[in-house]
Amino acid sequence: MTVALVTGATGFTGSHLVRRLLAASYTVHVVVRPASDLEPLASVRDQLVVHVHDGSTAHLTAILQAAAPAVVFHLAALVLTGHTPATLVPLLESNLVFATQLVEAMVSAGVSQLINTGSYWQHYEGQDYNPVNLYAATKQAFEAILQYYLEAAELKAITLVLFDSYGPADPRPKLFNLLAQAARTGEVLALTPGEQLLDLVHVEDVAEAFLCAHRHLRTLELHAHERYAVTSGRHLTLKEVVAIYERESGLRLLVRWGGRAYREREVMIPWSGGRALPGWQPQIRLEEGIGKLSEH
Known part of the structure; x- marks a missing residue:
């Protein structure tokens, strides 16, 4: 069986990816922090190898050497829509220091395949690079660091x-x-005027994209780095999404449109300049996905 190592496995997307990998007969190792809550993985905990990282590069290298994965799926990140002086260091430690430690450990352990995670927030106003916030800037900064390793080491990567x-x-x-x-x-929900466009992708489709990316990564030469957009291909205004939610869920909402201002650097139109991931397309339409929400 193919061995995979996953960071960010206790997060929403990461926990779905772990279950999808197990269903595809991967042997799955996960790297977590000492304070991580493993509850999102409770249903599959006995099928996983869990490594608690002490924060050092040496320990992360030892973990990679022990796990010997064919591929690393890197989803761990601190996601902040806006930062404060107090969150500056945690943001950089999570999104730059740990990510760089991970790639350094991969190189030391002889692990050559990486699936990295980017964000459409790196592309404000549809630009090749214009970060919506500091979180997006850290994602871009790590891609720049990753490029060094791709040039200098036996490594290949895909960023989703x-x-x-x-x-x-x-x-x-x-x-x-x-x-x-x-x-x-029954409370009144204050929302923005609702004209911003949203690109909503069901988490099961996102998890499938990571597996598809690994299949494609296997075919690439060393030192390659390809970037693909995991998009629904369907842009809807917030008002349209709320209307679909009411229709599909059968619930009625009291919404005060314009009760909340657009935030600074609000994304009004999602980035549409990304390449399509070969062999992947979303399977769950928003209407179906909302119906599944009501089942839980």
Whole structure:
């Protein structure tokens, strides 16, 4: 069986990827922090090899050497829509220091295949690079660091640029959780004027994209780095998404449109300049995905 190592495995997307890898008969190792909550992996915990990283490069190298994975899926990140002086160091440690330690450990352990995770927030106003926030800047900065390793070491990589994901049991305070809470309580939900376009991809489709990326990565030569957009290919305004949610869920919402201002550097039109991942396309339409939400 193919051995995979996953970072960010306790996150929403990461935990879905872990289950998809297991279903595809991968042997799965995960790297977690001492304080990580393993509850999202509870249903498959006995099928995993869990490594608790002490924060050092030497320990991460030892983990990579012991696991000897064919591929590393790097999803770990601290995602912040806006930073503060207090979150500056954690943001850099999570998104730059740890990520660089990971690639250094891969090179030392002789692991050559990496699936990295990017964000459409790196492409404000559709530009090749214009970060929406400091989080997006750290994602871009790591890609620059990764390029050094790709040039200097026996390594190849694919970066998957992710858009907004959703799905059942999402612990994040994202749109559909806010809508469900408003429907339960009957409270009036203050939203922006609702004209921004959203690109929503079901988490099961996102997980499948990572497996598809690994199949493609196997065919690439060493030192290659390819970038693909994991997009639904369908842009809907926030108002349209809320209307679809009401129709598919059967719930009625009290929304005060314009009750909240657009945030600074709000993405009004998602980036559409990415390449399509060979062999992958989304299978779950938003209407179907919202229906699945109501089943949980």
